[in-house]
Amino acid sequence: MKLQIVPARIGVQWVKLGVQTFWRQPLALAALFILAIVGMSLISIVPLIGPALALALLPATSLAMMVAAAEATQGRFPTPALLLVAFRTGRQRLNAMVMLGLLYAVGFLAIMGLSALIDGGTFAEIYLGGEPMTREIAEDPAFQSAMWLSMALYIPLSLMFWHAPGLIHWHGIPPVKALFFSLVACMRNWRAYLVFCFAWMAFFMACGIVLALLTGILASLIGTVAGGIMVGAAMILAAMFFTSIVFTFRDSFSAPDPTNPADAELLEE
Structure with missing residues (x-):
């Protein structure tokens, strides 16, 4: 496995x-993504440990979408069973993915903890707990500082975990090394x-403008259906985004070994 520099x-x-x-x-990839989100949402309801467990599953969800996109590229139908792909590739990779998930949860919660030192936990409660956002909170300097600090710290965290699931799954890299190579x-x-x-961002904005115009028209005709369209469209756009991650991985590292059956999922363009 070698790093590739791309234009x-x-x-x-x-x-x-x-x-x-x-x-x-579209149906298979959208359904896979929605099932993953619903599953993590249900797990997050579990008292005390639920939110942390849901966070720990995010790398596995990212990997599932990467493998599903690779399957779709090869003309195969991605099945819901791919949601468990991170846990079906042998004990070594299973342990590595579990460790990766735990590291992500710890890193994310540490960022929320640091933000709480600034605003007393208001940003964390809104982001994790779904507390309502008010104008007074949004204009609070402490809240704004906590938000910007969280964003600044999350960027390197996300870069470390961007390729890590794929490096573990397709190249068998240990978790800590996978985080380093991803960064x-x-x-x-x-x-x-x-x-x-x-x-x-440009694609999302363009779609947002079209959807705003469409739902504005529909809202005057059929009311609440317009809101459902916006939610559904947001899920589809998010699924598209996660589908694209596998291509960033494929072009950032040397081609997988074709003699390895697991590596056959990644195709040359």
């Missing part, structure tokens, strides 16, 4: 491939990832 323009290509691949199997890959190819980020 900045490939960031747009990753977005295109994510959207195109999603529409090859290095994102930093070395920062131009491509920046373009990738801006391309998705």
Whole structure:
């Protein structure tokens, strides 16, 4: 496994491939993503440990969407069983994915804890607990400081975990090394990832404008249905985004070993 340096323009290509691949199997990929979100939401209800367990499952969910996108690229139908792909590839990789999930939960909760030192936990309660946002809270300097600190700290955390699930699954890299290699890959190819980020933002904004116009028309005709359309569209866009992650992984590292059956899921373009 070797790190590959890619040009900045490939960031747009990753977005295109994510959207195109999603529409090859839209029902399967959307259903897989929604099942994962619903599952994590139900787990988060468990008292005390629920939110932490839900956070720990996020790397496994990311991997499931990566494998599902690879399946769709090969013309195969991604099944709901892929939600468990992180836990079905042998004891060594199972232990590695469990450790990765725990590290993510600890890192995320540590960020929330640091933000609580600034605003007394208001930002954490809104972000994790679903507490209502008010204008007074949004204008509170302490809340704003906690929010910006959390965003600043979450960026390196997300970069470390961006490729880590794929590195464990396809290359058998230990968790800590996978986190390091993921961060290095994102930093070395920062131009491509920046373009990738801006391309998705532009795509989301364009879709948002179209949806706002559509729901504005529908709201006057059929009322509450418009809100359901917005929620459904948001889930589809999120599923498209997660579908595109596998292409960032494929191009950031050398091609998997074709003699390894697990590696056959990643195709050359």
